[in-house]
Amino acid sequence: MFNTLAKTVETTVTEVATSEVVTEAAKIGFSTDNVQEALLCSVAGMVGIFIVVGIIILSVSVLNKIGAKKK
């Protein structure tokens, strides 16, 4: 699931990177050209972390329940 998300971001990054506009943005200096991809990555990153952590929480809860039943 996350791989699809990462691929979407990667595609956007590649598209933006190949444009002439971002060739200029590769230099250090104030520019808003990278913000769009940064925001997209930020949203995808936070969603990704919550997904991974959510699955871990579920797994630990299941483990704890199994342990409690055995007792």
Next chain:
Amino acid sequence: MAILSDLGTKILSIFEAIAGMNFLSETLPMLVMLAIGGVLIYLAIAKDMEPTLLLPMGFGTIMVNLPLANIVGAISQNEGAEGAIEVLYKAGVANELFPLLLFIGIGAMIDFGPVLSNPKLMIFGAAAQFGIFFTLSVASLIFPINEAASIAIIGAADGPTSIFVAGELNSQYIGAIIVAAYSYMALVPIVQPPVIKLLTTKKERMIRMKYEGKAISKRTRILFPIIVTIIAGIVSPQSAVLIGFLMFGNLIRECGVLDSLSETAQKVLANLITILLGITVARNMHASQFLKWETALILGLGLVAFIFDTAGGVLFAKFLNIFLPEGKKFNPMIGAAGISAFPMSSRVVHKLGLEADNQNFLLMHATGVNVSGQVASVIAGGMILSFFGN
């Protein structure tokens, strides 16, 4: 006599070389870097700020900036020759081996018990990574995107993750990034309280949370590192190596049959790698690399990352409280402990809890969130690599 004459000529040539240095472009930067090295050593010894890393780094900074010594090689005067630090850098930092080995030691040190007894707390570890992504967006206004990502990872509040990610992304600012990461980790007791107080009322800080210390089965403790590695590896493959080494260390600790290995990982391995890592990282503390206006910007952005990590955790707890009945609400301060800096952050939250109400003991909850932050920050590092890595 001839030997004395040779020696005299050599000493003279050294003085001539030093005298021939341009004051503004060579001597002054060198002196500034020697002073910075001295300040790092002072902070480590006198202020007890992350001494295990800042002291070797400070000393290394002095070594690599000695004008005529061939410590680094590649950026010293004997072009082509590799100095000892360059050799160590290539052996352990350029290929990210040292941070990974350090993760085994860290994994062996962490007791995940508090989070295993209340897994819901892990969600705050995720929320407190907000600073990383906020900083990514801000830094992208100034830096190329891969550099912005390397700088943003300072918000992971985790030295090895910062070194690993910045190294993978070939950041030219790795020296400044590491200094910022470790400095702010040491400054957590100064950075976090004002942000927490700004975002919470005294009433919120007084919220008490019951702690039910459930017994965690050995099976759960053993399966936890294995399951986390599998989940992180499948959902975010780029974080597999980071999380894998961390969890391997934890498995050694929890399995119960490798006590001597666990002890070695916690003490000998972690100490050895820390010594080498600190002095090796100083390779990037040469005046030509460090004395740039970007360094000040990176230090500023690192602070932004820590502030917004804290804010992310606190505000997320406040958001959850909207839906929770009285008596079940979280003390929003525990969200701030989701920043990975362990154990400083949990201690800060505990202290603020006691400040608001001298019977409000938040340490166990905050510790649970804090160790969750360790896992979440590694996952965040993996996310950053998924987007910007090769």
